[in-house]
Amino acid sequence: MLIVQKFGGSSVADVGRIYNVADRIATAYREGHEVVVVVSAQGDTTDDLIAKAHEITDRPSRREMDMLLATGEQQSVALTTMALQSRGLPAISLTGWQAGVATSSAHTVARVKKVNPQRILNELEKNNIVVVAGFQGYSPSDDVTTLGRGGSDTTAVALAAALSAQLCEIYTDVEGVFTADPRIVKSARKLDEISYDEMLELASLGAKVLHSRSVELAKKYNVNLVVRSSLTSAPGTYVKEVGSVENVMVSGIALDKNVARVTIVGVKDEPGIAFRVFSLLSKRSISVDIIIQSVGSAHTKDIMFTVDRAVHREVLDILEENKRHIMYEHIVSDDGVCKLSIVGAGMVSTPGVATLMFEALSDSNVNIDAISTSEVKISVLLDEKDADKAANAVHDAFIDTNMRFKG
Amino acid sequence: MLIVQKFGGSSVADVGRIYNVADRIATAYREGHEVVVVVSAQGDTTDDLIAKAHEITDRPSRREMDMLLATGEQQSVALTTMALQSRGLPAISLTGWQAGVATSSAHTVARVKKVNPQRILNELEKNNIVVVAGFQGYSPSDDVTTLGRGGSDTTAVALAAALSAQLCEIYTDVEGVFTADPRIVKSARKLDEISYDEMLELASLGAKVLHSRSVELAKKYNVNLVVRSSLTSAPGTYVKEVGSVENVMVSGIALDKNVARVTIVGVKDEPGIAFRVFSLLSKRSISVDIIIQSVGSAHTKDIMFTVDRAVHREVLDILEENKRHIMYEHIVSDDGVCKLSIVGAGMVSTPGVATLMFEALSDSNVNIDAISTSEVKISVLLDEKDADKAANAVHDAFIDTNMRFKG
Numbered sequence: 037m038l039i040v041q042k043f044g045g046s047s048v049a050d051v052g053r054i055y056n057v058a059d060r061i062a063t064a065y066r067e068g069h070e071v072v073v074v075v076s077a078q079g080d081t082t083d084d085l086i087a088k089a090h091e092i093t094d095r096p097s098r099r100e101m102d103m104l105l106a107t108g109e110q111q112s113v114a115l116t117t118m119a120l121q122s123r124g125l126p127a128i129s130l131t132g133w134q135a136g137v138a139t140s141s142a143h144t145v146a147r148v149k150k151v152n153p154q155r156i157l158n159e160l161e162k163n164n165i166v167v168v169a170g171f172q173g174y175s176p177s178d179d180v181t182t183l184g185r186g187g188s189d190t191t192a193v194a195l196a197a198a199l200s201a202q203l204c205e206i207y208t209d210v211e212g213v214f215t216a217d218p219r220i221v222k223s224a225r226k227l228d229e230i231s232y233d234e235m236l237e238l239a240s241l242g243a244k245v246l247h248s249r250s251v252e253l254a255k256k257y258n259v260n261l262v263v264r265s266s267l268t269s270a271p272g273t274y275v276k277e278v279g280s281v282e283n284v285m286v287s288g289i290a291l292d293k294n295v296a297r298v299t300i301v302g303v304k305d306e307p308g309i310a311f312r313v314f315s316l317l318s319k320r321s322i323s324v325d326i327i328i329q330s331v332g333s334a335h336t337k338d339i340m341f342t343v344d345r346a347v348h349r350e351v352l353d354i355l356e357e358n359k360r361h362i363m364y365e366h367i368v369s370d371d372g373v374c375k376l377s378i379v380g381a382g383m384v385s386t387p388g389v390a391t392l393m394f395e396a397l398s399d400s401n402v403n404i405d406a407i408s409t410s411e412v413k414i415s416v417l418l419d420e421k422d423a424d425k426a427a428n429a430v431h432d433a434f435i436d437t438n439m440r441f442k443g
Numbered sequence: 444m445l446i447v448q449k450f451g452g453s454s455v456a457d458v459g460r461i462y463n464v465a466d467r468i469a470t471a472y473r474e475g476h477e478v479v480v481v482v483s484a485q486g487d488t489t490d491d492l493i494a495k496a497h498e499i500t501d502r503p504s505r506r507e508m509d510m511l512l513a514t515g516e517q518q519s520v521a522l523t524t525m526a527l528q529s530r531g532l533p534a535i536s537l538t539g540w541q542a543g544v545a546t547s548s549a550h551t552v553a554r555v556k557k558v559n560p561q562r563i564l565n566e567l568e569k570n571n572i573v574v575v576a577g578f579q580g581y582s583p584s585d586d587v588t589t590l591g592r593g594g595s596d597t598t599a600v601a602l603a604a605a606l607s608a609q610l611c612e613i614y615t616d617v618e619g620v621f622t623a624d625p626r627i628v629k630s631a632r633k634l635d636e637i638s639y640d641e642m643l644e645l646a647s648l649g650a651k652v653l654h655s656r657s658v659e660l661a662k663k664y665n666v667n668l669v670v671r672s673s674l675t676s677a678p679g680t681y682v683k684e685v686g687s688v689e690n691v692m693v694s695g696i697a698l699d700k701n702v703a704r705v706t707i708v709g710v711k712d713e714p715g716i717a718f719r720v721f722s723l724l725s726k727r728s729i730s731v732d733i734i735i736q737s738v739g740s741a742h743t744k745d746i747m748f749t750v751d752r753a754v755h756r757e758v759l760d761i762l763e764e765n766k767r768h769i770m771y772e773h774i775v776s777d778d779g780v781c782k783l784s785i786v787g788a789g790m791v792s793t794p795g796v797a798t799l800m801f802e803a804l805s806d807s808n809v810n811i812d813a814i815s816t817s818e819v820k821i822s823v824l825l826d827e828k829d830a831d832k833a834a835n836a837v838h839d840a841f842i843d844t845n846m847r848f849k850g
Binding site for chain 2: 054085089092100104106110111113115118119121122133134155178179180
């Protein structure tokens with residue numbers, strides 16, 4: 037069968053690990069499968085490149101950032117392919133444009149629009165293992181684009197969909213999807229399976245194990261997805277259309293420390309204000325997460341929202357440049373906050389879930405900054421210093437160490 | 444006018460130097476010129492990448508080496524463009540394939556076949572400074588290729604030809620073309636101008652200031668070329684169709700330390716042997732430099748030739764694999780040799796030049812391994828340990844510190 041295997045940056049961080057990855061690929065190939073491999077940049081390469089750009093200027097253009105960052109994956113596909121070849125296996129590396137990964141023009145946060153898999157199919161036809169650079173593609177104007185954090189997951193799923201692969205394996209440094217981050221919550225438990233919807237909520241809430249866009253695509257194209265460890269042979273977590281098979285209330289807890297909070301204080305209490313603010317941000321391809329609007333003084337109101345810390349400064353600049361257009365009193369911002377979320381398909385039908393969460397936080401003396409809820413999740417904004425304590429308290433309240441809390 | 448400026452790896456080695464380069468580009472742009480910039484990989488990046496590949500395998504495939512090495516220039520164009528933008532200048536970076544640099548399929552030593560400058564012209568039309576990755580292109584099968592050592596010079600000249608640029612400036616860390624390497628020969632003198640042919644010989648003999656393929660192209664398309672320092676405002680050396688304007692006998696001395704010598708001992712003394720050997724090498728795109736065939740014992744002969752050290756091992760492998768096909772006794776090889784050459788259009792008409800060279804070497808107690816001559820140069824192969832001593836002796840014999848030796 038045709039298998040897409042994705043290996044993250046830590047799995048190819050050094051020569052030993054690259055060979056470990058090569059051996060895993062070799063096993064699948066020798067079993068008679070057609071194998072397409074997606075790899076991320078090695079270890080800290082992407083961070084190092086970002087630092088390099090910031091030595092030049094504190095506001096590098098997004099197009100040039102993409103040009104720079106895409107080199108990380110290009111290096112790791114070349115090195116991984118060399119390792120496969122030195123094991124005697126036929127292999128070839130492809131960049132995003134060679135692999136036909138067509139994206140939008142939104143540099144640094146481009147979306148995959150279409151995959152033209154012709155070159156990959158040609159190489160598979162020649163019995164090659166095809167090693168594709170994750171995280172990158174090309175825009176309609178033939179510029180190099182990148183897909184944002186975790187974009188290699190998206191590349192893997194998009195290729196699996198375009199190639200009608202029977203399986204898409206996401207290899208990582210943990211054994212699968214856990215009820216919470218096991219590095220923070222000691223009693224966290226690995227899930228054997230999870231539905232697309234639950235995984236989507238967990239991913240979009242900051243669980244780092246899968247990129248949310250990749251789960252969206254997997255759901256849309258019904259891609260068989262499994263998250264596994266590249267270091268052990270444990271079976272991993274299958275992500276599929278399971279509905280609420282286990283009928284659990286809370287399937288997991290996600291903690292996102294990459295959050296900055298911005299509050300626009302004292303905007304006029306009149307229609308169109310929110311549109312004015314958020315259209316400015318979306319024009320620059322900046323995603324806003326939680327939005328809360330509160331009443332301020334007599335004729336004004338405050339708008340609070342959260343964004344990725346990476347764009348925090350850019351957001352402040354945009355607001356400053358458009359002060360006269362938006363008309364506000366001042367801006368308050370804080371990049372020392374985090375977002376803790378509980379996710380579960382069963383939550384909507386179970387009363388008192390929010391109360392239980394707030395109680396656990398209160399018992400641990402954790403102050404809640406803001407609250408945002410949907411049908412399948414509850415998120416709270418906290419001071420970052422309370423993050424780990426809060427995650428443990430909420431996990432203990434909802435998730436048993438032996439089994440998931442049943443609704 | 445339209446100017447192509449090329450900056451080598453040492454000119455963009457760190458943030459300070461990148462800004463120095465940006466300022467130089469800015470000056471030309473603000474004077475009203477259209478500017479296309481070609482940059483190499485930063486400092487030791489290419490060597491570091493080669494070392495990285497060799498950590499994986501001692502015989503990386505050439506295609507994957509190109510995939511890996513091309514990232515060096517992609518990084519430096521992005522960083523240089525960021526520096527230009529942060530100086531308030533409109534600029535855009537392009538990879539080899541984006542810039543339309545079509546090459547042959549000979550990975551690691553590809554030749555530029557054609558430049559399709561449409562994208563560059565579009566960007567110039569938008570008043571952008573266009574920063575193009577040197578050293579790289581794409582093959583007919585859309586694979587990433589590199590042009591071999593010094594390939595960025597070739598990129599610059601090829602772009603200048605395709606764009607009908609009025610001037611192609613090659614910026615380097617020396618003030619121009621010297622009669623010998625000033626780091627080795629203290630009395631070496633800068634030339635104000637040199638003909639394409641003389642420059643070609645100097646370049647092909649290992650003078651590192653310009654890549655020989657770039658000089659070939661410059662001569663073919665009559666590109667106005669100047670070699671200048673990126674650190675001073677000295678006028679540099681103009682390379683043009685000057686014939687033998689200065690009527691000098693020896694215009695320069697070149698020392699190439701990147702030489703390995705291979706001798707095939709005891710091949711049969713029959714027709715077709717040399718063809719058999721060198722067709723095997725040319726099929727693998729390996730360039731052979733000096734070839735000397737000597738008589739061995741009664742019915743056998745020896746063939747000695749030199750190659751780049753980078754392919755030394757590959758050559759030995761090829762010969763070993765084809766031992767039965769070539770039929771020889773054994774191989775002797777040495778990568779501790781160097782090639783010292785004197786170049787000058789006037790040499791052919793001046794008797795005794797070779798004698799003067801051999802005398803200078805003999806006086807310095809330097810042993811000559813092999814000799815190869817053409818109409819405009821004489822090369823000798825020496826033990827590498829004698830390299831600097833020999834270069835100085837020969838320079839002193841031919842080239843006055845004040846003026847070039849007249850024939």
